Amino acid sequence: MAKKVLMQGNVAAAEAAIRAGLNLYAGYPITPQTTLTEYMSWRLPEAGGQFIQAECEPAAINMVLGASVGGARALTATSGPGFSLMQEGISAMCGGKLPGVIINVMRSGAGGGSIVSSQADYNLAVKSAGHGGLRSLVLAPYSVQEFVDMVYNSFDLAEKYNNPVVILADGMIGQMHEPVIIPEFKTGTDARLKARGPGEKGRPKRVFKDTVSVPALVEKEYDAACAKYDLWQKEAVEYEDMLTEDAEYLIIAFGSAARISSGAVKALREEGVKIGMVRPKTLYPFPKERIKAIDKNQVKAVLTVEMARPVMFYDDVALYLDRDIPHYSCTRAGGVIITPDEVEEAVRKIL
Amino acid sequence: MECIYKKPATLDPKGKSGFCPGCTYGTVVKLIAEVVEELDIRERTMLPMGVGCAVSARDWVDFDSMMSLHGRTTASGLGYKRVHPEGVTIILQGDGDAVAIGMAESVHTANRGEPVTVILVNNQIYGRTGGQMAPTTLIGQKSTTSVAGKRVEDAGYPIHMAELIATLKTPRFVARGSVHNVKEILKTKELIKKAVRIQMEENAYSFVEIVTACTTNLGIPTSEVPSYIEDVVLKEFKTGVIKDESNLN
Numbered sequence: 001m002a003k004k005v006l007m008q009g010n011v012a013a014a015e016a017a018i019r020a021g022l023n024l025y026a027g028y029p030i031t032p033q034t035t036l037t038e039y040m041s042w043r044l045p046e047a048g049g050q051f052i053q054a055e056c057e058p059a060a061i062n063m064v065l066g067a068s069v070g071g072a073r074a075l076t077a078t079s080g081p082g083f084s085l086m087q088e089g090i091s092a093m094c095g096g097k098l099p100g101v102i103i104n105v106m107r108s109g110a111g112g113g114s115i116v117s118s119q120a121d122y123n124l125a126v127k128s129a130g131h132g133g134l135r136s137l138v139l140a141p142y143s144v145q146e147f148v149d150m151v152y153n154s155f156d157l158a159e160k161y162n163n164p165v166v167i168l169a170d171g172m173i174g175q176m177h178e179p180v181i182i183p184e185f186k187t188g189t190d191a192r193l194k195a196r197g198p199g200e201k202g203r204p205k206r207v208f209k210d211t212v213s214v215p216a217l218v219e220k221e222y223d224a225a226c227a228k229y230d231l232w233q234k235e236a237v238e239y240e241d242m243l244t245e246d247a248e249y250l251i252i253a254f255g256s257a258a259r260i261s262s263g264a265v266k267a268l269r270e271e272g273v274k275i276g277m278v279r280p281k282t283l284y285p286f287p288k289e290r291i292k293a294i295d296k297n298q299v300k301a302v303l304t305v306e307m308a309r310p311v312m313f314y315d316d317v318a319l320y321l322d323r324d325i326p327h328y329s330c331t332r333a334g335g336v337i338i339t340p341d342e343v344e345e346a347v348r349k350i351l
Numbered sequence: 352m353e354c355i356y357k358k359p360a361t362l363d364p365k366g367k368s369g370f371c372p373g374c375t376y377g378t379v380v381k382l383i384a385e386v387v388e389e390l391d392i393r394e395r396t397m398l399p400m401g402v403g404c405a406v407s408a409r410d411w412v413d414f415d416s417m418m419s420l421h422g423r424t425t426a427s428g429l430g431y432k433r434v435h436p437e438g439v440t441i442i443l444q445g446d447g448d449a450v451a452i453g454m455a456e457s458v459h460t461a462n463r464g465e466p467v468t469v470i471l472v473n474n475q476i477y478g479r480t481g482g483q484m485a486p487t488t489l490i491g492q493k494s495t496t497s498v499a500g501k502r503v504e505d506a507g508y509p510i511h512m513a514e515l516i517a518t519l520k521t522p523r524f525v526a527r528g529s530v531h532n533v534k535e536i537l538k539t540k541e542l543i544k545k546a547v548r549i550q551m552e553e554n555a556y557s558f559v560e561i562v563t564a565c566t567t568n569l570g571i572p573t574s575e576v577p578s579y580i581e582d583v584v585l586k587e588f589k590t591g592v593i594k595d596e597s598n599l600n
Contacts, residue, residue: 023434050433054426055459062423062456066399066430069417070438074430092420197435198395205363207409208417 004179009144009169010036010077012180013103016148018047019182020155021189023072026052026063031115032171033079033105057082061089061102068098069208071196073155073189077103079171080113083121090164091130095221096210099158101151102136103167105174108307108335116335117171119255122312125168126284134225136166137232138284140254144178146281152183157236159192161228168283170307172256172337229285238281239290243269247276249347250294252317253305254280256337261305263340268347275347283313291320301326301350305343309333326350359388361413369407371478373566373573378530379472380408382540383441386547387414395439399428401448403479405472408443422453425460425469432467439551440467446487447477450512457512464521464556468546471512471560473588482568486510489587493570509587513560517594523555525594529562531580535590542592549597557597562588 007015014036017025025044027037037053044051050067054060060076067074078086083104093100104125108118129136137157141147147169154165196206212218242265244250253261258279268275278294280287294302302325304314314329321327330346332338358364361384370377387396396414400406402421409416419427424444432440449457449471460467476494477483484494484501487509491500517525524546528539539561546557564580566573 024430026430052429052433052463055455058420058423059426059456059459062420062426063430063433065420065423066417066427066432067434068430069427070397070431070434072434074434088420089423096418193434198438201394203394205413206415209409210418210420 002181004181006177007144007180007182008035008175008177009147010105010174011039012144012182013147013151013169014039014043015182016152017075017101018044018049019185020152021073021186022049022075023190023193024050024052024063024067024074025076026054026060026074027076028054028057028060028078028082030079030082032107032117032174033077033103036077036103036105036174057085058089061086064100065089065093065098068093068100069196071192071194075101075103077105079105080107080121083124087130090136090166091132091134092210093164094129094134094136095132096208097162098164099155099162100164101154101158101167102164103151103169106168106170108333114335115171117256117307117337118333118335119170119257119307119313120333121168122283122306122308125166129164135229135284136164137161137236137282138166138168139281140168140283141173142255142259142279144173144176145180147173148180148182155189161232163228168255170256232285233288236282237285237287237289239287240279240281242277242279244276244278246274248274248298248300249351250299250302251275251277251305251343251347252291252302253277254283254313257305257307260338260340261343264343264347267340267344273347273351286316288320291317294321294325296322296324299325301328303328303330303346303350305330305338307332307338359384361388361393362411363413366411366413368411370404371567373576375530375563376404376407376472376474378536379470379561379563380411382530382536382543383443383470384412385540386544389544390547390551392439392551395437397428397431397438397440399424399431399440399442401444401453403445403448403477404474405443405445405448422448422451423456424448424453425456425467429460429465429467432465436466439547441547442467442469444469444471445478446471446473446475446485446512450486450510457516458519461516461522461556461558462519466550466554466556468550469558470543471558472563473512473560474563474565475509475584476565476568478565478568482565489584494568511588513558513593516558521556522558522594523553523597524549524557526558526592527560527562527588527590529580529585529590531577545597545599548599552599553597555597560588562590
């Protein structure tokens with residue numbers, strides 16, 4: 001049996017990416033992501049991959065784009081401001097149907113903001129991959145182990161759907177140390193890379209385009225993208241239910257907010273409050289069928305917990321939640337980390 | 352009868368040049384295609400093209416190519432090269448792409464010595480968007496964003512990209528050519544060929560700037576463009592090898 005080791009989230013995620021067959025990492029230092037880039041700088045070359053400390057985030061995402069054109073497994077990691085700077089590249093990867101993985105170790109605040117954890121990049125990650133309105137597949141880990149597992153599987157997912165995958169972690173998940181099981185090295189991950197290299201004499205040319213220019217053809221591209229997103233809704237949605245079977249009250253939260261809320265759920269259960277939690281692991285595709293299935297005859301109220309103001313995640317839950325169920329919100333913002341006590345207090349108010 | 356000139360097989364017979372009539376950008380693309388054919392690297396070559404007139408080469412060349420985002424052509428091109436080191440990456444950029452929006456990528460790609468060849472086509476203007484001022488626009492030159500002529504007080508002097516790249520220690524080969532007459536076309540082809548060979552044989556970075564002019568937006572008859580390049584543009588951007596630290600002949 002694999003042994004558990006104590007590792008920092010960022011470092012564990014980096015090792016997981018390498019074991020998933022990573023060929024190229026390009027990144028730019030930014031707190032709280034930096035330890036991932038530091039680890040990659042020596043560990044990836046040791047494992048046979050290419051590490052580039054890029055001159056800026058737009059360069060980093062475009063290095064990933066170019067490597068992906070070449071069929072490589074490519075990754076970048078950043079945080080808030082850097083994620084903003086990468087939007088154009090992510091848009092081009094969606095348009096060009098390129099796989100690739102982008103980790104956003106979210107920090108707080110607008111502009112330079114601050115280096116403390118938040119969930120304020122939810123809309124930026126989920127609603128549109130940069131300009132043009134295409135979508136990334138967005139995953140949100142709530143523990144170091146889940147961060148590892150999501151990164152490890154993200155390349156297969158990206159290649160399956162020919163689409164970038166965004167892993168929306170945050171400063172807490174990235175900086176926290178937890179015992180984790182690091183998976184084995186994947187094998188046979190380089191078929192795509194080999195198929196897109198120089199190749200045999202006289203082969204047809206390959207042309208990479210991130211867009212076509214005739215509106216009617218662009219519209220067809222959008223229709224194909226919509227069909228892909230519908231497929232995700234059918235087969236890629238992931239979420240976790242915690243003590244929901246008999247729950248009369250539900251917390252809905254993702255990532256760190258869900259991790260913190262799980263403490264409140266346990267404490268309230270000990271007091272006999274019938275409370276549970278639904279935790280989306282995929283933010284896009286959003287688990288809308290799960291939210292729609294919340295039964296007003298069983299659930300008296302729903303509390304959405306997130307570290308963002310104004311709310312973002314709440315709006316998506318509200319879109320699919322039965323309107324007869326009272327829906328409340330519990331938030332902190334700006335890098336103020338929500339506490340289990342605050343969540344507990346918010347639940348007590350709606351009991 | 353002996354064949355003394357033919358279209359290179361590395362230009363797609365079904366493809367067509369997307370360049371404006373009279374523009375010599377197409378000559379640059381043809382020279383690249385000839386070099387690819389002569390070095391027998393068709394299957395190994397990747398041509399990342401910057402946003403602007405460069406993308407007009409896309410459907411014309413008969414080897415791999417990729418569109419890039421504006422200014423990020425070297426970044427995406429080197430990303431490809433890093434994962435296919437046996438490939439030959441020839442990056443085709445305009446002056447807006449390489450000197451304005453992509454200056455950081457241009458300088459750092461050169462400074463890291465990424466084993467790619469950058470072909471910068473300097474036409475002193477934003478051609479694709481209809482003739483706006485570029486960092487290479489000459490002082491006094493009129494454009495749609497410098498209608499009274501470019502002034503130093505507003506926009507500074509033209510940036511000499513080849514000389515700027517040559518100040519870095521890492522680049523192995525830096526040169527500037529022109530394609531306004533047959534003699535210069537032949538010289539420029541040799542510059543491109545050497546630059547590509549340096550990438551292949553020395554695994555080093557090389558840079559060739561090629562002076563052209565935008566016949567569509569310049570506002571003078573196309574027939575006068577070659578003499579305009581000779582008499583005006585090349586006085587500002589001097590041709591020749593600026594730096595050569597390669598071991599090739």
